[in-house]
Amino acid sequence: MADIHVEEFYKDAAVALVQLYSAFPRRVNLFVEDIAGPDEPDEFGLHSKRHMACFGALLWLAEEGFLRYVDTIRQEALDQAVLTQEAFVRLSSPAPDVLVQALRGPESPLETPLPPSLQEDMSSHIHLVRTALKSRHSLRIGHAVRATLFADKQGD
CATH class of the missing domain: 1.10.10 (Arc Repressor Mutant, subunit A)
Incomplete structure (x- = not known):
């Protein structure tokens, strides 16, 4: 913790x-x-x-x-x-798929494929941050913010 x-x-x-x-x-x-x-x-x-x-x-x-x-x-x-x-560019850009799936969580699987534009919007960093805030789950908020703030540093 x-x-x-x-x-x-x-x-x-x-x-x-x-x-x-x-x-x-x-x-x-x-x-x-x-x-x-x-x-x-x-x-x-x-x-x-x-x-x-x-x-x-x-x-x-x-x-x-x-x-x-x-x-x-x-x-x-x-x-x-x-x-x-x-x-602005970082928040608008797509997050890595692995992160999108991890933050989406098992309780909200996507059963039907979404149109590409909506799928792209729902995988953006800002969408992940908003979703994490709505969940009120501190670990999800932390993951979303770290992924957004330190996107360039990941993988180093």
Whole structure:
């Protein structure tokens, strides 16, 4: 079992990427509370560790070239965030068949063949990330996000 902060990172990254992909190519404000849930700063105005971990995940995605933003809104949001070209292409591209089958799981076999265009769409990285999020299964979310973020690194 992975450390809980790593599982939360995968979930935060997945939610952020799905939000940005859904808005692409528009720039949007990416609010931490929309991703990690509500947070009540303490008496000193400091956010919880969970809130700050999510904010850190967003900044990491930017530092690693998955998104761009104009500025931060305190530690509440990224202002005018958008996917980078590399992230958009990666999310739109087909995932390896082995990964598609593994993340689809035995409970949802495809009994009838789908049209090629739909089959391609359902094998994209973004579809796998969305499906994993809907499952609320942390291992599936982790696999989908790792496959998306580190697609170029696999097989090294």
